[in-house]
Amino acid sequence: MYDLIIRGGTVIDGTGKDAFSADVAVKGERIVKIGDCEGEEAARVIDAAGRYVTPGFIDMHSHADLTVASFPKMENYIAQGTTTVFTGHCALGVAPIDKYYSFQIYESKPFAAVGADPIGGHIPGVPVVVETEKLRPVFPKTMGYELDWSTHAQFREHLRREGVGCNIFSLVSAGNIRYQVMGLDYKRPSTKSEIEEMKKILISELENGALGLDFGFDYHPNLYTTFEEAVELAKCLVPFDAIMTAHWQARNVRMGKEDPDHMAIDGVREFLEIGKASGARTHLSHLSISHAGGVTSEEADRRAQDIVDLVEQYKAQGLRVTFDVIPPDCAGPFCFPELAFRFLAAVKHAGGLNAFGEKVKTEEYRASLLEAVKAGRQAEIFRGSPAFLKATDELSDGDKAMTVTRCLDRGLEGKTIYEIAQEQGLGSIGAMLFVLSRDVHACTANLDKTVQNCGEMVFLHHPEACVGFDTVTANDRFDAALEDMPLEVVNSNTFNGQIKYLLRFGEKRLEDTIRRMTGRGAEILGLCNRGLLQEGYKADLVVLDPKSLQIEENPAAPMRSPSGVEYVFVNGEAALEKGVLTGAKRGQVYEAADLK
Secondary structure, three states: EEEEEEEEEEOOOOOOOOEEEEEEEEEEEEEEEEEEEOOOOOOOOOOOOOOOOEEEHHHHEEEEHHHHOOOOOHHHHHHEEEEEEEOOOOOOOOOOOOOOOOOOOOOHHHHHHHHOOOOOOOOOOOOOOEEEEHHHHHHHOOOOOOOOOHHHHHHHHHHHHHHHOOOOEEEEEHHHHHHHOOOOOOOOOOOOHHHHHHHHHHHHHHOOOEEEEEEEEEOOOHOOHHHHHHHHHHHHHHHHOOOEEEEEOOOOEEEEEEEOOOOOOHHHHHHHHHHHHHHHHHEOOOOOOOOOOOOOOHHHHHHHHHHHHHHHHHHHHOOEEEEEEEOOOOOEEOOEEEEEHHHHHHHHHHHOOOHHHHOOOHHHHHHHHHHHHHHHOOHHOOOOOOOHOOOOOOOOOOHHHEEEOOOOHHHHHOOOOHHHHHHOOOHHHHHHHHHHHHHHOOEEEEEEOOOOOOOOOHHHHHOEEEHHHHHEOOOOOOOOOOOOOOOOOEOOOHHHHHHHHHHHOOOOOOHHHHHOOOOHHHHHOOOOOOOOOOOOOOOOOOOOOOOOOEEEOOOOOOOOOOOOOEEEEOOOOEEEEOOOOOOOOOEOOOOOHHHH
């Protein structure tokens, strides 16, 4: 007798071969039969007639590790059919942290408690780094759990004790290793002795089950990592056959200096050279042509093809190299729907959002903020991101797309900042402040649906492509902001990215799309018993209703899950039933021994 039979569905098995009609039988945590189960009994039977039955989806570029301790059920992933996440990317990460801990998206409260409140949350280019021992005492009260790990192995053990909703394949952060050795004096090339200390930390992590190493060459502290340092660390991976990934250098700044001639292909080439020089298994994260402002679609595709050709050249030379792609308009996680978020420094100086709301009602206060902007004192007004710190009161094309999506003054809803500015005889900042004077919780969004072509479709059409979504773990109550501050939530792609890709940007054959979402990622990671619907494999399963499958996008309320994802099973246990989350935490936290 089986535990479960999913009867009469259209099976898309993740290999790319044609779909077929079959029953799927599960016993324990494994698929035990795919075929005709007519007349056979099970404790539970699901009628999947008219539905697709697929392997659980794999997110190959996830930042779930940054928030999973707060959201271990991983509801946003489960709700869209994701059952496995590949985490630890972009030089971010939560281990090792023996000496120093860098702020990671959701930790405003503990950092504020030790006097290191980051204005505007996580900005990779503007890190906030604190001695770990200062944070440990405040984590239980502010986060609800103990910061009870220092090494990556201890972090994995923390997750196992608490239980997690999805299977997690996580890397060690080269950025964190650099912090532990160089501390706050990291804005320089490392010395040979420092590289040796980094290697010792990495080797210890690998000996204790770490699955690989990640760099983030556009972000602190790997922004200052030399080629020599990267190669020396990568060589440590070879005896373990561990994987090396990177947010390769896409931007034109490195070592604190700008290179106006740098292009995406140069960053890709550098990382491929690191792989070649070290012999390490190499994986390129989120291939794109980087920032494509002013580039035609045809030129974007040409540049993307040049990168594909470069990758093929290195493969022909013997480099084991793979890549993932974030589909167009599918990335997460950040979303700041409340307009007041732009004015975060002023909000904080006023004493909080409510106090700011009272002050901004007066013309005198609004005029004082405009005077500060005109005087070049943007840091006193705005969130501490580079773009906001350059803001002026002059109207721009961006104001024509920035639309009020929610406001107590209903007459403003649906209007753009540009339109409001014209009506009121104001500039860009003046119009925003006018909206806030009517409702300090007013929400705005860029409703321009034009999707910039960064070459993603060229990469996605490659038969060896797989997909990632750059998201974190969340639920519909996620808010990283401090009390009485503007919302810091996640965007709709954090809940809908996989389904958006499937519906809008997939291949001509659904089977090829599902392969990129499942089997291809498992193949890259070496998951020999996941990613496919095959007998003997772990029962990570998704049942989709194609008639009702659709994403949910609402800029004013972005944390909503898709419809049409009917059932999700993780290791044989239902995590989603009839579209409703069960709260199951049956995910496996991987280490190297699990791949043997």
